[in-house]
Amino acid sequence: AVSPASGMIFPGSGGVHLTLVLENILASSSLALSVTLHAGPSGGAGEACTLHTATFYPTARQVVLSVSTPELPLSLAGTLNISVSGATALPLMAPWTYLAPPPVAWDVESTVLDGVARAWTPLHDGSAPASLTLANLASMYG
Numbered sequence: 001a002v003s004p005a006s007g008m009i010f011p012g013s014g015g016v017h018l019t020l021v022l023e024n025i026l027a028s029s030s031l032a033l034s035v036t037l038h039a040g041p042s043g044g045a046g047e048a049c050t051l052h053t054a055t056f057y058p059t060a061r062q063v064v065l066s067v068s069t070p071e072l073p074l075s076l077a078g079t080l081n082i083s084v085s086g087a088t089a090l091p092l093m094a095p096w097t098y099l100a101p102p103p104v105a106w107d108v109e110s111t112v113l114d115g116v117a118r119a120w121t122p123l124h125d126g127s128a129p130a131s132l133t134l135a136n137l138a139s140m141y142g
Contacts (some may be wrong), residue, residue, distance in 0.1 A: 002082055006097035010074045018049070018082075018096075020065040025087050026065050027056035033086040035067045036094070039076045046083070047072060063087060074100060105135040 001023075020035065021054035034052055036046035047066040056063055065084065077100040083091040110133035113121040121128055 002094050002096055006099050007069070008101055009069050009072050010077070010101060011071050013071055015069040015071050018065075018067050020067065020082070020084060020094075021086060022063040022065070022087055022092060024061050025063050027058045027061060029054075029056055029085050031056075031063070033063075033065065033084060035065060036083050036085070037072065038081040038083060039072075049082075061064045072098065090104060102136045104137060107133040107135060113131060 001021045002051075003019045003021075004016070007018075009015050031054070033051060034049055035049040037049060038046035040118050048072045049069050052066040052068065052136070054063060054065050059090050077098045080098050082096045083093045085091045108119050109117075111117070111119045112129075112130040112131045115120075
């Protein structure tokens with residue numbers, strides 16, 4: 001299991017902290033574990049996640065991993081695969097969703113042109129003062 005199941009990891013986001021629970025594993029602190037995010041079904045080389053802790057529960061045959069994802073290009077938003085190598089003969093794979101940030105939004109009600117609250121102005125020579133509000137421009141959205 002991977003928690004949370006999705007997150008925003010675009011450049012400037014700082015990545016996401018994930019908890020991975022591996023079941024039916026012969027848990028041992030001697031395992032050399034690595035966690036990687038892969039785009040597409042074939043996986044490719046992928047991007048390494050930072051493994052912070054691996055807590056082993058031998059009696060329950062369980063390993064709980066605490067990892068941080070890297071930041072990835074926004075073009076990779078969608079379903080990725082997260083893989084854990086070193087726990088079994090083949091890597092364990094699970095889907096994980098890379099969420100795109102919300103689109104920039106124009107608050108039409110906030111638009112003031114030539115001192116009048118409206119989203120349009122008649123064509124005229126010269127300049128006219130204007131103000132408006134754009135939403136979703138927080139630095140956390142890249």
